[in-house]
Amino acid sequence: MAPSGKPHCDTFDLIRALAAGTVCVSHLRNLMFADYHANAGIGLAAKAFYFVSNYGHTAVIVFFLLSGYFVGGSVLRQSAAGTWSWPRYLTERLSRLWVVLIPALLLTLFWDRMGIALAGGPFYLGTEGTFDQQINVVSHLGQATFACNLVFLQTLACGTYGSNGPLWSLANEFWYYLWFPACFVLLRQRRGIRAFAAAAFAVGTMVAFPSLLSGFGLWLLGVLLVVLEQRFPARSARTGWPWFTLASGAALLAALVCSRLFLLANDWIVGVPCFAFLHCILWENVRLRPALLSRIAIRFSGFSYSLYLTHFSFILFVAAVGVGRRIPFDGHGALVFAGMLVLCYAYAYAVYLLFEQNTRRVQRGLQQLRFLGIRPDSPAPHSPSRGGIG
Template structure:
């Protein structure tokens, strides 16, 4: 870690990249390898792998906090600067979501239909016994389900499309993106029919979708990070190690370990220590060094959204067609794990180059239309949405 000598917090990029990797590894383990209780003659290294490779859901909680910090923070800045418009905000958010979601849905259709046609068997019927895939995939490949996922109603009015179970969190993100500005703009401006209508819609959907409220609370913790950052200035000079960051990081790791040992199902038990850890990182201005580590963190963070949306159906296809059954985590299993991890990252990076990398270009093209002209935003540290899933 290094003293802050740059505005962008690459430490948050590292956390985001690690969270995306945790999701991918979790699904690799659950789809390709037998359950822990079915493993044969497993050594200490195997036991360690099974222990640390099941943090996929926890990683999404981290994404929620980062999303609140970046996306919610951009709302706070724009409203305060007087540049806020729903047109601009929705253009940015929807283009950011759809530019990867639409290709990901089509790729899910491709891998699932090909896997079913090639005799994927129990993996696609949901009878292989893996926790992450327990549905008949063919019944989730219809046009209605596709449309439902496009408008972010998966898990609320329909299932996730095909085998792509990770899509569940995208519905959460979308509604959080709407709820927060709808409520905040009303509280800040307190005038205008549009503000009251948006707040009423937010309240109605909160009542209609109560399952999203706990995650929204965690998302709001990310917004609180922005508020605290404004009220309490970050350290400009630091001598020695960032002790608060190290201590809070140790507490966060302890919470992660305890969540596995005691099977905690409460997301807040991990979310609150993560919030404290992120707050300490921002307060102590923790940055990465050497420069190579910083560049790697930024690069892998850049395509984490593509990785998140594309890996599952690809892994399922390889497991079902390439192997036909789940395998033991032995020496061969280690080789399979490493090969598949590399393949998933190369695959996701290709999707990133084709689609996600062009997000800004797509937004500029949309903003050329007269009805969505953008007002320049003030430049502030950590601007953008690099830390969220999207």
């Protein structure tokens, strides 16, 4: 990494792309390969693979921080400029989420129904032994569960739809998107009864959904990154290495290792060092070099949301129909892993081209609907290609 005058933080794009890949790798390993203890006499390389390939949940923490930075930061900036409004914000956020979520739910239905019809068995009954799939998928494919996931109440009022367990974090993101502006706008602007009603709704749902509060704290750390960025502007120039970024990165790496070695389940153990690392990247103005790496990071970050929402049911289908059982991670297993990973990325990129890539087009179309009360010339609060999971 190297400093440059690029205003866009492609380093964050790289982190987002790696986080999405980490989630995919974790699920691929758990669904297709036997557990570590079932692989007797495996070599050092396989042991290393099992150690580093189980950070899927940790990657979601990174998504929360990035989401707070981009989405929460847009609320701060537009509120300060007097351009923020609920109609535009909700239209941008909901269209961004639904443009991929609706196809993802339908694809989950397709792959799960196909898998149940062609193979069925332990993978879809939740009895194969994998930690990531322990439910009877058929019982989660009803219309009520579909609708519940569509309005972001999964894990709160229903289960996640079908086999698509990663949908749990989308409920977190949605409610954080509502909670922060509802409280911030009241404190910042105090715009009458509507602002008080929105804040009361936010506090009421916080009380109703206490399981989301810890993640909301991590999300707010992402907002704090924006505040610190404004208080302590990035260095315009420097010579030598970005020592603070390297030191905070080392601390984050140590936290990641310790969380695996000692089975530390508290998300803040990784969340706080990650916050420090992201802040140092911004403060030392660290950007990617060479330009090819920057372009790759931006490209892979661009469809990370599609990858996150669509990979699980696809992998489960291949594991159940194409393989039939979890296999050991040996030489053949490594080839299967590499091939499946490439296939997952190709599949997610196709979904991106069909749906996610058109997010801005959908949003511009919605801006033309006068009953929404959106001014087309207002700046969008959040670029569709950046942010957290969504």
